[in-house]
Amino acid sequence: MVHALEEIHRLLKPEGYLVDLHPFPEAPILEVYHEGKALLSDEFPSQSAEAYRQADWAIDLIVQRHLFAVEGSGAFDFLTHAPSASALDAYWAIASAFDQEPTDKDIQARRADLFTRVDKAVNAAGISSEVVLHERGRITVLRPSA
């Protein structure tokens, strides 16, 4: 990871900059909305937190090594809207096919439980309800040091 950032330093013009976008390590939130009101809100079980911490660590390290300097940073909400948890689950089946790490069985079980509760809430609320996966993204802009 750090080697890749060193390569990016080489590819950048001296006055250029690096923009890193990745989620915060905190678990995403899965929510059900009906007419603007949240009917259900719970953590979406994920095993990605450690990978995101490693990304944070890599950014911190290249700054400590004076390879880059932080010029700015911020946060944003990243929302994925779906009609149901079942639809989200179906998408997740495809998404998992791209993942290089198998999903932990405990996480799979907790997701299944969450999806069941979400679909119950959606079915009770009717077609105007919506499932929203809420992730929190981090953006960092870095300037290459001389």
Add this chain to the structure above:
Amino acid sequence: MWLRVELASALALVATSILNVGQSASPLPEDCLMNIRVDPENNEPRALFQLARIDGRDVLEVGCGDGRLTWRYAAKAARVIAIDPFEPSILRAKKSLPQELQATVEFRHTAFADFAASCKRSAFDVVILSWSLC
């Protein structure tokens, strides 16, 4: 893990493939493929534009997936090379590249290490790591 595809970007990939490639691209029931919207609020590009100047710049995007973020900033850039090691994503990105961006954006199926090895020093004004540094 370098260039890991994570949940939202993967969902975005699938959603965009549905919107741009067609229903036959997936074995899922039609009602599972409809109405997925990824960052319709444009929060991610808004955060990008608040902190980074893209206008007239030569941009390298690493981990572009199917171009979910690329579409939203490319019109401002002078040139964009967007790379991803996952071939189905790049194929979808190429297939759904809007006509007006074809002169600006080039998608390449390659790992970052291979791309970097073939690339000269000081080639880009901006490098964007699009959910790929993890």
